[in-house]
Amino acid sequence: MSRKKTKNDALYLSDRQPLTTAKLISLIISYILLIFWAFVILWPLAQIVMSSFNGNQGSYISIGGEYKFSLKHFTYLFNETYFWNWVLNTIVVAVATALLTLLIVSFTGYAYSRFRFSGRKASLMTIMLLQTVPTFAGITAFYTLHSIVAAVIPGFTRQLFLILIYAGGGIASNTFILKGYIDGVSTELDDAARIDGCGNLQVYRLIIMPIARPMLAIIALWSFIGPFLDYMMPSILLNDPKSYTLATGLHTLINDQYNMQQPAFAAGGLLTAIPIVILFIALQKELVSGLSSGAVKG
Amino acid sequence: MKVELVNIGKKYEGRESFTIRNIDLVIESNQFCVILGPSGCGKSTLLRMIAGLNSITEGDLLFDGKRMNRVEPKDREIAMVFQSYALYPHMTVYENMAFSLKMAKERKTLIHERVLEAAKTLQIEEYLYSKPSEISGGQRQRVALGRAMVRKPAVFLMDEPLSNLDAKLREHMRVELVRLHQALNTTSIYVTHDQTEAMTMADIIVLLDQGKVQQVGAPSEFYQEPANLFVAGFIGSPTMNIFNGRIENGLFRTENDLILVEPNEEDARKLKDYEGKEVCMGIRSERFNAGKAEKNGITVNIDVIEMLGKEQLLYCKFPDGQEVVISEPGHFEYGLNEDHNFNFDVDGLHFFDAETTMRI
Numbered sequence: 001m002s003r004k005k006t007k008n009d010a011l012y013l014s015d016r017q018p019l020t021t022a023k024l025i026s027l028i029i030s031y032i033l034l035i036f037w038a039f040v041i042l043w044p045l046a047q048i049v050m051s052s053f054n055g056n057q058g059s060y061i062s063i064g065g066e067y068k069f070s071l072k073h074f075t076y077l078f079n080e081t082y083f084w085n086w087v088l089n090t091i092v093v094a095v096a097t098a099l100l101t102l103l104i105v106s107f108t109g110y111a112y113s114r115f116r117f118s119g120r121k122a123s124l125m126t127i128m129l130l131q132t133v134p135t136f137a138g139i140t141a142f143y144t145l146h147s148i149v150a151a152v153i154p155g156f157t158r159q160l161f162l163i164l165i166y167a168g169g170g171i172a173s174n175t176f177i178l179k180g181y182i183d184g185v186s187t188e189l190d191d192a193a194r195i196d197g198c199g200n201l202q203v204y205r206l207i208i209m210p211i212a213r214p215m216l217a218i219i220a221l222w223s224f225i226g227p228f229l230d231y232m233m234p235s236i237l238l239n240d241p242k243s244y245t246l247a248t249g250l251h252t253l254i255n256d257q258y259n260m261q262q263p264a265f266a267a268g269g270l271l272t273a274i275p276i277v278i279l280f281i282a283l284q285k286e287l288v289s290g291l292s293s294g295a296v297k298g
Numbered sequence: 299m300k301v302e303l304v305n306i307g308k309k310y311e312g313r314e315s316f317t318i319r320n321i322d323l324v325i326e327s328n329q330f331c332v333i334l335g336p337s338g339c340g341k342s343t344l345l346r347m348i349a350g351l352n353s354i355t356e357g358d359l360l361f362d363g364k365r366m367n368r369v370e371p372k373d374r375e376i377a378m379v380f381q382s383y384a385l386y387p388h389m390t391v392y393e394n395m396a397f398s399l400k401m402a403k404e405r406k407t408l409i410h411e412r413v414l415e416a417a418k419t420l421q422i423e424e425y426l427y428s429k430p431s432e433i434s435g436g437q438r439q440r441v442a443l444g445r446a447m448v449r450k451p452a453v454f455l456m457d458e459p460l461s462n463l464d465a466k467l468r469e470h471m472r473v474e475l476v477r478l479h480q481a482l483n484t485t486s487i488y489v490t491h492d493q494t495e496a497m498t499m500a501d502i503i504v505l506l507d508q509g510k511v512q513q514v515g516a517p518s519e520f521y522q523e524p525a526n527l528f529v530a531g532f533i534g535s536p537t538m539n540i541f542n543g544r545i546e547n548g549l550f551r552t553e554n555d556l557i558l559v560e561p562n563e564e565d566a567r568k569l570k571d572y573e574g575k576e577v578c579m580g581i582r583s584e585r586f587n588a589g590k591a592e593k594n595g596i597t598v599n600i601d602v603i604e605m606l607g608k609e610q611l612l613y614c615k616f617p618d619g620q621e622v623v624i625s626e627p628g629h630f631e632y633g634l635n636e637d638h639n640f641n642f643d644v645d646g647l648h649f650f651d652a653e654t655t656m657r658i
Contacts, residue, residue, distance in 0.1 A: 189386065191380065192384040193397075194372070194403055195351070195376065197373065197401035197402055198372075
């Protein structure tokens with residue numbers, strides 16, 4: 001064992017050039033910076049986790065002091081607030097947003113990548129430029145639109161409208177991303193599928209979509225996460241606390257003195273991460289796989 | 299199936315001129331037709347029009363006399379093998395081969411039967427349940443062929459199917475493709491830029507350049523009787539030597555008087571009308587005889603020697619710098635910068651009208 005070690009020590013096996021003193025110093029500096037950066041990110045997270053389980057925390061989170069393990073903040077969250085409503089609302093909105101985005105982006109991405117039509121470039125530029133206007137700027141228009149539609153279709157709730165806003169907001173950039181990915185898939189595959197008897201939609205569904213799965217998984221994940229993170233739109237659009245999404249709902253725990261419950265907010269924040277992590281793990285295989293290898297010569 | 303192209307032309311959207319135009323061609327049933335041409339001559343476009351992947355701008359495409367212009371690719375009874383193989387990466391070899399039949403809603407047992415049959419012919423039974431990414435280039439090529447075979451197509455289209463294989467495998471697949479063609483009893487249309495593939499595989503070659511058919515015929519005709527200067531220069535390796543000159547008193551004479559050739563009787567008869575006119579004379583490298591002769595001889599200086607074993611290619615220069623390639627048996631001894639005498643084999647000469655570039 002020790003002989004083997006000395007042998008390895010004697011041979012320099014790395015592919016890189018050996019470090020000079022200057023390089024070593026810069027390497028140490030980079031590590032210090034990275035560790036500092038990691039600390040800046042991880043320390044608040046650690047505080048959230050710790051505070052949410054600390055029975056000694058009052059309405060306000062205070063750092064330091066006694067630590068006593070307790071689940072009382074979670075109990076408070078489950079019993080004294082609409083937490084489960086918010087979870088359900090968020091998941092419904094997030095899933096619907098993800099599915100709707102996938103559906104629309106599938107069509108637009110495929111069309112922009114594979115078909116030549118007049119106005120193709122212009123329309124692509126237009127939706128990209130429109131994207132630079134923040135969604136929030138359209139808030140008055142959203143109000144008006146909603147009242148018009150709701151007058152015709154009574155079942156059209158503000159939550160449904162929220163889904164449309166989220167899905168619509170993601171279409172432009174996701175179309176670009178998916179178009180770029182599909183551009184990289186050889187059109188000979190389309191030709192082959194067409195000769196094998198596929199129509200346009202079948203070419204997409206049976207050939208392109210399975211190949212583009214890694215990218216579709218990323219798009220789904222992003223659209224799913226969006227509603228979990230957004231506080232602004234639901235807080236303005238939704239008026240009943242029961243219909244809030246998680247971000248907006250949890251915010252009620254810290255935005256005024258009467259309801260102030262910071263540790264419960266931390267506990268809620270912790271639980272919010274769970275569905276996202278589950279989805280991430282479920283999609284992990286898709287996210288890392290490069291399915292298109294072997295399609296053409298390689 | 300008999301494939302007929304009547305005055306076919308293609309103009310792409312947004313282009314000024316036709317990519318190919320006025321193509322008339324008849325490919326008889328069960329023929330192996332090779333469409334040959336340099337890159338960008340429109341040969342792939344022509345094949346894609348036959349496949350139905352590109353629309354036909356003008357003219358008619360007839361399969362056994364039936365007009366096919368507006369028929370969907372899947373209904374044309376064709377199968378196509380692509381340059382990149384275009385295997386579906388997310389499906390196994392078996393699924394790849396079964397896909398077209400599945401789309402046609404054939405019975406499962408029939409699909410299984412056909413796939414196994416094709417796999418057996420192509421010796422890919424071992425890989426049936428591998429993904430395309432797990433098998434080698436040569437095997438992918440076979441899968442692509444298999445995918446085409448299971449459809450039992452009436453017309454087999456191939457778009458440079460061998461260009462991604464290494465030289466040894468390519469040689470092997472050439473023979474196999476011909477064998478496959480004979481076994482399948484189909485009409486095959488094969489696009490390539492490689493003249494060796496064309497010469498070795500084809501029953502009939504169509505040489506395209508700049509969107510026009512330059513010559514149609516059997517491989518030997520291309521070599522022995524090129525229809526024009528382009529064909530003469532394209533077919534054969536090394537490239538045919540072409541000399542510019544004029545006919546004077548029945549003799550071919552170059553501008554600088556370094557070459558003076560007396561054509562044989564048949565050529566002389568054809569050249570009668572060209573007395574005093576500019577013509578080009580072509581001769582292949584192997585039609586030079588070594589040694590000094592009374593007439594039709596040249597003296598050249600050897601510049602570069604390429605030894606190929608059974609023969610050697612001598613890249614020679616005339617005193618005025620004009621180049622000529624001569625091939626001689628490998629056991630002859632030549633040295634660089636030596637002057638040597640050669641003479642023309644007058645039966646191996648080709649004469650072309652310098653103005654129209656057509657064969658005389």
